Amino acid sequence: MSNLPAAVLEYLNHLASEQRSPAYFLSDREGILVEWGGAIELYGVSNLQAGSPIGDQIFFLEGLLPLEDEGLTLPCLQTDSGRPADLRLFKTSEGDCALLLDASEQELQQRLMQQKGNELNLSYQRLVKEIQKKEILLHCIVHDLAGPLMGIRGGFELLAGENISDKGRKFLEIGLRQTAKQDALIREILQAFSAEVESLESFNADPDKAPDAARSASEVIEALSPAFALNQVNLRFDPNLDPTKDWKVVGEKSRLDRVISNLIENAMRHSPANSTVTVSCYDEGEKVLVAIDDEGPGIPPEVAPTLFQKLAQGKKGRGKVGLGLYFCRITVEHWGGEIGQAPREQGGTRFWFRLPRPQKQDVRS
């Protein structure tokens, strides 16, 4: 029983009548219309006959009466001929009652918000699709460029085995170097733009599936060792690192490999012959720091602030357009980490990135 005083109940009754324009329809237990009243015309209902099935006369009540359960609330019901209304069905001592209450205002307010929300959602979905289309286009363009490049490179390498003059050999070497640069650039473009589109992809924060930073580094070192040998730069893994420790980090293995590979290749490009690049991992409790130390000339101060931005370029523009470091940054930051570089006391530069360790989720029974 309500504990509201009669005066308050009377006021509420008056409020409902004034503001909600109620209309009611009463049917018996067989669904036959018995009685009706209120503002029925507002809801497009007219020409009613007692003694006929209610669903035949008020089409939106078809299937709802007689009530099977105690009651039913169907908000914001609209027909072409009437106002939006909240439909409430409930049992009475005489039968089942269908009550309509004007919901025009609520419908309008909700429609405005819902319309905006849905339109924004659709715009977002279209934008994601457009970005993906552009990525595919980019891939096609780059692969069409990469295809002939392989042929050119192959041709040069075959030519290198022929009997040619010293001058010719010099030109050949220029050609080979340029094809190598072009190839690296194409790969970087693919990486950088793929990362932007794939930024919505999930990554592994589960300790069982997370990648191991030390293992990734070790594998990348193995893969890049031939290139380092060709450039006469030493590449090594920190001999003091304990490989049996847990070096798992939040991330995704193939992209972690790419990040480490980009940083090591970057170090190689800035290392003079007979210098050494060292890769290390450090345990920082809840995080792991991966560091790539070179013995190169260092980063000029004017270049340092823009190093990890898209299209950043070293002073001498050593072949790269700066997409590799940009890819590293957006990847590491997407995984909740940080990236940076700092000059080394003994000369050269340390490029580093820090990633959180994966946390085991609590399992609640």
Added chain:
Amino acid sequence: MIQKKICLLGAFAVGKTSLVSRFVKSLYSDQYITTVGVKVDKKTVNVNGQEINLIVWDLAGEDEFQKARMSYLSGASGYLLVADGTRIDTIETARMLRQRVNENFGALPFIFIINKADLASEWEIDDQAVAECEGQGWTVIKASAKTGEGVEEAFAKLAEKIYRK
């Protein structure tokens, strides 16, 4: 005359209201206007010589903020499940809605409409996805509220399924 209540369910902006507008009034508009709550309309169809008055409940679409209200399906004899061929995620929404209908009302007759057949070049729902649905016993109809393709067929097939039950 027999009267039967049917409902249209699906993700938001898949074209439920457009399908009803095409079916009931032979009208179509490119303008997207969201449905709040439910719109109820009616049309008479003929199934094997029997006239059936279909009471069509066009429910507001499901999205991440608003679940389709199952109480609107009370008293329904069947339903049309609608997806948008250009949005692959709407097929998953359709599956979840069917599961909720089954949980609340049991196995009601239904037809699965993949709308926007006029935008075939932009479709993300491929033949394999369609075949998977058909493999599960679904009746799948590719339709377009814009051109009218498949619309009458979908409603007629549902009416037939309901009448035969």
